[in-house]
Amino acid sequence: MMSGFNNKIRQIFFFIFIVALGILLFSQLYTFFPGFLGALTLYILSRNWYFKLTFNKNRNKSATALLFMFAFVACIVVPIYFAVQLLYSKIEHVLKNPDQIYSALNAVSSQIKDWTGQDISQSDFIKELPKRLTGFVPMLLNSSATLVGNLLMILFLAFFMFTNGQQLERAVSKFLPLRNENIDILAKETKMMVRANALGIPIISIVQGLVAMIGYWIFGIKDFVLLGFITGIFAFFPVVGTAAIWIPSVIFLFSSGENGKAIGLAIYSAVVTGNIDYLARISFLKKVGDVHPVITILGLIVGLKLFGFLGFIFGPLLISYFLLLLKIYTSEFGKESSAAEYNKVLEP
Structure with a gap:
């Protein structure tokens, strides 16, 4: 009875240690957690096609995985890159030439005042707009850096998910209670x-x-x-x-x-x-x-x-x-x- 009790205590402490270690690792890798989710998403979406090419048609696993990585970059990463560049360049242009945005806001404000009688040009949002736009640029750059890091993580993890997919799925099924x-x-x-x-x-x-x-x-x-x-x-x-x-x-x-x-x-x-x-x-x-x-x-x-x-x-x-x-x-x-x-x- 005492031996069983001691084993139970050891099991609880060991489980607490595993959970604490997992929380520590997750807190340090939290920034790249979207990269893991993205790799898992890419694997699930492409899994059937990948298995058909590698098992039914006997294509090389690594070469096929690289082909899927290239397709992902061409279809997802490149459009995102150009979209971010478009948005960033426009914001930068507005900051250098604020008169255009002010004239547009004043015109909209005048029209709303004619309709409702409310003068939104005196609102805190309009007054703080230049400050908001100025603060948006570094936030966009920081988000872009994080996005690039997660995209690289997606490519890195997805490659190993593809090449080791069957073993990974068996391991997950084995450990699921x-x-x-x-x-x-x-x-x-x-x-x-x-x-x-x-x-x-x-x-x-x-x-x-x-x-x-x-x-x-x-x-x-x-x-x-x-x-x-x-x-x-x-x-x-x-x-x-x-x-x-x-x-x-x-x-x-x-x-x-x-x-x-x-x-x-x-x-x-x-x-x-x-x-x-x-x-x-x-x-x-x-x-x-x-x-x-x-x-x-x-x-x-x-x-x-x-x-x-x-x-x-x-x-x-x-x-x-x-x-x-x-x-x-x-x-x-x-x-x-x-x-x-x-x-x-x-x-x-």
């Missing part, structure tokens, strides 16, 4: 969630950004490419959404005397840009996997605080995974505990 059927459910649901979050949400934003950019171009908005890009970013937010960009653009057109263009852009944005995501959800995203707007909102709140820009993708993924783990826990332990309680009640 779940029944085989729940492990299968976990794998299937994980694949669906990753596709929904890593493909579905960005696709909606890209589509809305492109559609909005076309509208800005049609109705004569300058910098329509940049505004389309920013509109695509705001499309991640289900509540505020693209209206946070196109409504000020419409007001600016009204304030410039372009009433016809303003009405046209308002109709186009409300009817086309504002509803294109619903068309995407009921068509393409039903095949990829849809994400409930509540999960998206909560995921964005969590993800942006934890991971910065990459939180747009991984925040909703964490929320979805949390809900999945609750479902698995109920399936794994809920029935057993209910059966045990039921048997206990039946005991004489």
Whole structure:
């Protein structure tokens, strides 16, 4: 009895030591945690294609993994790089020539004052705008450096995940304290969630950004490419959404005397840009996997605080995974505990 008790104490202390060491390692590698999530996402999305090439067609594992890395850089990294460069160059230009942004803000402020009687030009936000923009540049540079580090981590980890995929999956299945059927459910649901979050949400934003950019171009908005890009970013937010960009653009057109263009852009944005995501959800995203707007909102709140820009993708993924783990826990332990309680009640 004493020996069993001592073994239990040793087990508890050993477990506490493992947890403490894990917390220490995670706290030091926290900055690169999005890189791990990104590598895992890339592996899950490309796993079937990679296995078909390496096992069915007997292609070299390392060469095939490098091919997938190149495709990832060409399709994801290069567009992100040019988008960041576009945004940074525009902010730098505004800081060097602030009169343009002030004149636009004054025009919008005058139009809003005519409509509502409220003078927003005296608001703290307008007064502190130069300071906000000046502080945004180093924040953008710092975020870019972190983003580059995580992208390199994605490539590094994904290469080893691909080349050692089968051994890795067997090891994970071995250490998961779940029944085989729940492990299968976990794998299937994980694949669906990753596709929904890593493909579905960005696709909606890209589509809305492109559609909005076309509208800005049609109705004569300058910098329509940049505004389309920013509109695509705001499309991640289900509540505020693209209206946070196109409504000020419409007001600016009204304030410039372009009433016809303003009405046209308002109709186009409300009817086309504002509803294109619903068309995407009921068509393409039903095949990829849809994400409930509540999960998206909560995921964005969590993800942006934890991971910065990459939180747009991984925040909703964490929320979805949390809900999945609750479902698995109920399936794994809920029935057993209910059966045990039921048997206990039946005991004489």
